[in-house]
């Protein structure tokens with residue numbers, strides 16, 4: 001530790017020295033490293049601007065407008081009700097970020113990132129939702145001092161105060177989650193097969209996208225969604241619409257106050273734990289352990305912090321969840337520690353296709369809880 005501290009202190013002094021920076025640029029290898037580091041620092045500095053370029057493109061529906069083919073600046077300006085010179089500034093910025101691409105002298109088409117964003121409708125929904133986070137982050141120190149009035153916490157208030165939940169709020173926010181839930185469901189089930197399992201209990205399962213996908217893939221499975229009453233209604237509606245009501249049902253309740261129903265041999269917590277503080281998470285894990293059959297499997301999927309699989313994701317969720325008013329992203333080591341304290345063993349990281357969205361973890365009940 002002492003040696004490491006000495007080395008890191010030397011490194012920090014060198015990196016902080018303008019003379020050092022000037023001299024390394026003379027050597028090709030060091031120049032490459034220095035340029036890469038400068039680039040990374042620039043991206044962090046400019047990140048807020050990049051986000052707003054994307055937000056403006058989404059607000060103007062530019063990716064949808066260009067999906068049919070190239071359009072001129074004047075056509076786009078008329079369609080977006082913006083002056084040509086103002087819109088052109090956005091188009092050029094978006095082209096620098098590969099969201100758009102210049103086409104000929106005066107036309108524009110989708111860039112590869114703009115085209116890819118159309119394949120993930122959850123992105124546009126999250127970008128629209130982000131204006132709340134950005135307004136909170138306009139004054140980061142104020143937010144860190146006092147988050148009680150943050151725009152995001154007002155938005156999510158109903159989720160932490162189930163007594164105040166409104167059907168309209170439930171629907172609005174469940175739609176937002178459902179946008180990305182099908183990608184998550186696919187990823188989770190590709191990394192953790194439920195073959196041979198009897199019954200899934202999806203705690204905080206929202207409008208039932210994950211449970212419905214599991215039912216479609218595993219014909220012998222039954223599934224129950226446990227969520228706030230207004231949300232559980234939406235899951236029941238989905239099962240009925242998709243002809244899955246024979247095997248799928250939903251139960252309204254409060255996962256922090258009510259006992260979880262017994263009988264399932266898989267209990268899933270998909271994007272749940274990181275929304276809540278440690279005491280609630282410990283209570284929920286213990287409740288899952290009590291409800292779990294001896295041959296059961298606990299399935300967790302959520303974004304992890306401190307993971308080489310997705311550097312930077314933890315930074316995003318630390319700030320987002322702080323502004324939201326509860327929760328934090330956790331490292332694999334921390335989740336393992338909490339699972340073991342709640343009576344689980346054999347904690348495994350199963351990976352995922354999209355570590356930016358989730359990592360898939362499983363655990364089994366310990367022999368003696």
Ligand SMILES: C[S@@+](CC[C@H](N)C(=O)[O-])C[C@H]1O[C@@H](n2cnc3c(N)ncnc32)[C@H](O)[C@@H]1O
Pocket residue numbers: 159160162177178181184203204205206207226227228231253254255256269270271272275
């Ligand atoms: C972040 S969303 C995750 C939804 C879904 N699992 C997914 O991955 O899209 C959190 C879910 O937990 C539910 N929830 C929040 N507080 C709850 C509570 N006290 N009891 C039951 N469900 C709750 C919300 O209604 C919501 O569906």
